Amino acid sequence: MDKINVFLLLISCILGVAYGHEMTNSTSIGQKQLVKWCIAQPSAPQDKLQGFIDYACGVVDCSAIQPGGSCYYPTIVVSHADYALNMLYRVKGSCNLYIAKITNSASIGRKQVVKWCIAQPSAPQEKLQGLIDYACGVVDCSAIQPGGSCYYPNMILSHADYALNQLYRYKSSCNLYIATITSVNPSYGSCMYS
Structure with missing residues (x-):
């Protein structure tokens, strides 16, 4: 799978999490709503990310990152952690900033996604x-x-x-x-x- 397809797949998975659940993690600015996501820091240790995936999937539905799920590919820990972190962020409203960061819709989910x-x-x-x-x-x-x-x-x-x-x-x-x-x-x- 080439880099562009992987990137688009990740965006669709993250957007699916954001728009498939009630948007409690957003800020209104004028008439626009600034949506926020909790995603893994690429530098976070793999074992810490995997441990968080295991924890989060005991709390929220992670079927999308299981084999056959819409966000299973790419099968790398950081991608699955993005999904699990964001799902838990949607449900609990907190982001584990030791292994994750909060980003806004200016960097994910727009037509012009990359800057x-x-x-x-x-x-x-x-x-x-x-x-x-x-x-x-x-x-x-x-x-x-x-x-x-x-x-x-x-x-x-x-x-x-x-x-x-x-x-x-x-x-x-x-x-x-x-x-x-x-x-x-x-x-x-x-x-x-x-």
Whole structure:
């Protein structure tokens, strides 16, 4: 199953949880309703996520992530944990922030679902290098290391794009002093941005 189909399947599963149950975890802003989801942090330990799945599925209906269920694929722990965390969030109204994070509908469930955080070309090189150093202490930056799929072009701006986006995926925030949010996928060649 290719990455786009897996992503669309995950979105449909999360949206199914959100819209298949009473929306108690939302905020009204003007006439718009900002819907929130509780999803697994990709960096959470697999055993902790599996333990939470086991717990949550004893409380809520997890048939969708069982074999034959609509959200069974992809069969990876973090995807099943997304479903279980969000189901429990809908029922109990709390999100286990040790292994999960709360996100809003700006990042999931819209027609334009994916956004990326990339460096501003006018940002000072020393600020970008500092950001790369910081980000790579928090998130996986192996793709911009020698031999990595995003190492070339070996330029601070290019590496900062990747590091900023990795941090954006992890923390759900983009440093708008030196970066910008775009809906244009910055991936190129074998360098794939998540």
